Amino acid sequence: MRIAHCSDLHLLSHEGARLLHYANKRWIGAMNLLSSRSRHYHTDAFEDMVADLNALSVEHVICTGDVTNLAFAQEFAYARQRFDGLTAGPANVTVVPGNHDAYVAEGVDHFLSEFASYCQSDDGWDWPADDSKDGRLRWPIVRVRGDVAIIGVSTSRATPWFRAHGTVGQVQLERLRSALADPRLAGKVRIVAIHHPPVGKRAASKVRGLRDHASFASLVSELGADLVIHGHEHRDLRETLLDARQREIPVLGVPSGTYEAGKPALTGRYRIFEIEDGRIIGHHLRIWHRARRIFERDAHEPAMSAKSG
Numbered sequence: 001m002r003i004a005h006c007s008d009l010h011l012l013s014h015e016g017a018r019l020l021h022y023a024n025k026r027w028i029g030a031m032n033l034l035s036s037r038s039r040h041y042h043t044d045a046f047e048d049m050v051a052d053l054n055a056l057s058v059e060h061v062i063c064t065g066d067v068t069n070l071a072f073a074q075e076f077a078y079a080r081q082r083f084d085g086l087t088a089g090p091a092n093v094t095v096v097p098g099n100h101d102a103y104v105a106e107g108v109d110h111f112l113s114e115f116a117s118y119c120q121s122d123d124g125w126d127w128p129a130d131d132s133k134d135g136r137l138r139w140p141i142v143r144v145r146g147d148v149a150i151i152g153v154s155t156s157r158a159t160p161w162f163r164a165h166g167t168v169g170q171v172q173l174e175r176l177r178s179a180l181a182d183p184r185l186a187g188k189v190r191i192v193a194i195h196h197p198p199v200g201k202r203a204a205s206k207v208r209g210l211r212d213h214a215s216f217a218s219l220v221s222e223l224g225a226d227l228v229i230h231g232h233e234h235r236d237l238r239e240t241l242l243d244a245r246q247r248e249i250p251v252l253g254v255p256s257g258t259y260e261a262g263k264p265a266l267t268g269r270y271r272i273f274e275i276e277d278g279r280i281i282g283h284h285l286r287i288w289h290r291a292r293r294i295f296e297r298d299a300h301e302p303a304m305s306a307k308s309g
Helices: 026-040 043-055 073-083 106-118 170-181 213-223
Strands: 002-006 060-063 093-095 141-145 148-152 189-193 227-230 238-242 248-253 269-276 279-289 294-297
Touching (some): 043 073, 043 279, 043 294, 060 148, 093 148, 148 170, 213 238
Parallel strands (some): 002 060, 060 093, 148 189, 189 227, 227 248
Antiparallel strands (some): 002 269, 238 248, 269 279
């Protein structure tokens, strides 16, 4: 089985936005867009990625958030149209939200409205209703595809100005514990998808990190998983956790899938995992070549055992 991981696409559309809509935290993001982001993140890259994924017949695609920039309703609609180009279809494309998808509070509702079919748990994996009314009712989601179980965690929260941190939250941690311990997932390749890095120095950042990273890491170490994937930092990050048997659990971050601005280490990439006989047998990055409008295997990718800060 072949699974792809992409993240931090920042697909841009401000059609219909009015000046009043920027009278909140969005003005910071708007200044960022004017100064650099709109020139450095390219919808063309995602369209080329979609073509590459379709050509490679990837069985499942996982996106770990930040499909938008400022969480406008029209941005989510714009992003959804492009995701709909994936021939795998919503049942085989899993999307979890990132911090930009909750840039303001209403972004959570916009995400769930447009991407509901991309973050729908399988039958039998719905959680009991509660009174939170903040878009967290469905998380974590669980989707089982053959020998693979994908568990999508949301860390997406509207944060104060100049902050980009995330939180899993106690309720979601308890549900994650239940999912990882569930006998229905025994023998499956368990992949946990999350936006913020949950391990390493970036996870501990008070500004951009994961507030409850220690609780998340402890839980995954205790109950085990085969892989944790994330985005947020726009870099090829490689860390590990140790499970209860002292086996390594890879924790891999991926660069933005759409960035291109003359910085080779940050140029748009996504990662493909090869799964065979109930285990991950390898992975590699694919890099965007803007001039040729294609993705190809990254010939300069470091060895799989390498770590990046």
